[in-house]
Amino acid sequence: MTLTRHPSKTRRAGSLHPVELAQASVMAAMCAAIAIVAVVVPFAAGVSLLGNVPMGLLAYRFRFRVLVTATVAGATIAFLIAGMGGFMTVINCAYIGWLIGIIKRRGRGWPTVVVAGMAAGALFGAAVVLALMILVRLRNLIFESLTANVDGAAAVLARIPDWWWLPNMEQAAERLKSGFATALHYWPLLFGGFGVLSVTVVTLIGWWALSQVIKRLLVVPDLHKLDAAAEEGAVAPVPVRLTDVRFRYPKSDQDALGPVTMNIEPGEHVAITGPNGSGKTTLMLVLAGREPTAGTVERPGAAGLGKPGGTAVILQHPESQVLGTRVADDVVWGLPPGMTTDVDRLLSEVGLDGLAERDTGGLSGGELQRLAVAAALAREPSLLIADEVTSMVDQDGRDGLLSVLSGLTQHHRMALVHITHYNNEADSADRAINLTGGGGDSDNAEMVETTAPPAVTAAVKPSSGTPVLELIDVNHEYGSGTPWATTALRNINFAVHEGDGLLIHGLNGSGKSTLAWIMAGLTEPTSGRCLLDGKPASDQVGAVAISFQAARLQLMRSRVDLDVASAAGFSPRDRGRVIEALATVGLDASLATRRIDQLSGGQMRRVVLAGLLARSPRALILDEPLAGLDGASARGLLRLLEDLRRNAGLTVVVISHDFSGLEDLCPRTLRLQNGVIATAPTTAGGVS
Structure with missing residues (x-):
């Protein structure tokens, strides 16, 4: 099977990027779920106000077309499950979310929100009035329904006994009925004013909620984020040489890495070892393109994280890297337009032969890690970094992954950096670098020794009494x-x-x-x-x-x-x-x-x-x-x-x-x- 990522289905100038598509999917599902709950669950209409937040986040962080994509997807889901009510709820959430997201992005405050809300409410109210002028039967039905509700409320008021601290409730009921009848006589003003008031209030609530969410997100630093920084020039991540490299995370008073002096040559299989907290994952970030705090990183070109011929990273938890619902789809996910990949060959190489059509949700942990390796190889990387990829895998899966990884440099033109704690994995590399020693070679004295699974043993004699x-x-x-x-x-x-x-x-x-x-x-x-x-x-x-x-x-x-x-x-x-x-x-x-x-x-x-x-x-x-x-x-x-x-x-x-x-x-x-x-x-x- 040879799959090509067709230009019409992937990133073109202006088309949705994989990250944007993923964000739109998640936020659309969240908004649709909120809309469905608001429509289906009795007395839960107020929940719909929360739907402004995911749509507002999209408008704040991404392009307008991302919001449109999420709106179409969310509205379709809500319509299929909750009907027209769910559909309109998603549309309203997208409209208000877009409004507050744009205002937030431009750095304006609540006065702008009030003005924009009133303007948007005036447009909404005018649209409602125009629709009711044309749809006479609908207008009469709405009037009758509202009148019946007001008459019912008046009847309840009239039945309340007269107490000395209460006014005459029968008179209050009559005033309610006559007042509503007068307001209904000037119904364009009633519905137009209600539109302005409701949209302004909802916009202010959405603005407050979105502000709180963004404030929380800003104080949660994504320290280990793989940054695909803007890079110029040709992609060429190896050979790479680090000289006295240090890295310190923001608001930290000590270095997380360094000083490290090391080099990685094309075709090398290098194991990175060291105790917890020695900076192994931080070194992975630097090798993947993140700028160090001090020292120099010399490469012939750009690191090219995620780009063909650049740097590919396989993480410890494979679930975080699997995006396709089908194995073959995941292998080619995010590849550039026109790039051809022999999926069957890659899957066979990593030990997943014949699983191209399998649902990724049914794969074991070891199979998911093998799939992550295949997806990385699809980009034909010059530098592949595997960050403790066997730590969550059973012994059979671990042995299989090690067999795959140890043979990559023989079958591909790449350098392999394998971050590990296991002695046999470090021994399979051409050389090992222990960060404890400042980047020099090490005998890996603190490595984890692998042993065979223990046999099932007879239980020790239990103590008397009820078991825990x-x-x-x-x-x-x-x-x-x-x-x-x-x-x-x-x-x-x-x-x-x-x-x-x-x-x-x-x-x-x-x-x-x-x-x-x-x-x-x-x-x-x-x-x-x-x-x-x-x-x-x-x-x-x-x-x-x-x-x-x-x-x-x-x-x-x-x-x-x-x-x-x-x-x-x-x-x-x-x-x-x-x-x-x-x-x-x-x-x-x-x-x-x-x-x-x-x-x-x-x-x-x-x-x-x-x-x-x-x-x-x-x-x-x-x-x-x-x-x-x-x-x-x-x-x-x-x-x-x-x-x-x-x-x-x-x-x-x-x-x-x-x-x-x-x-x-x-x-x-x-x-x-x-x-x-x-x-x-x-x-x-x-x-x-």
């Missing part, structure tokens, strides 16, 4: 009752006692994360029971702490101390408790005031654990706790958890693809295979 966690005949199915129903877990039976340590492993898609959510009470099983201290876990949400795979998604505050205190439930002003919580997970007190987005992936994971452990949970579930941690950090974290399990009686359940050093923390091991416990160990007491 007990799963009895648990089954779970996603999309139950629909044609898309998928079984995730079947006949799960086991128990975890006080101070127990249990490792659960299995391939991607075997049901491990679903099981973790059920044990934490965040998901109720389709059938069976999950009990915490003999009671349903779903009734005790929070008693079992869970650390998710993607630590960043669990950090809800802007600063470390704020997040730890929020997760643990104490005041962030209690600096002593914050420092104690950080020390528990081996983090220095100086990190307390650090912004979350200035942390490395491993540091983020430790901050999450600090907040969870400070809550003194009944049990702790760790979903891939070692992902993104260097060897020393992983060993330190495991020692900490082992000490808490042995001496404090903490019950620990670990779900992991990394097994090195887990033997003492988790004496018991279960393996999931296609949603079933492959071999369930039993004990003398019958607890499995």
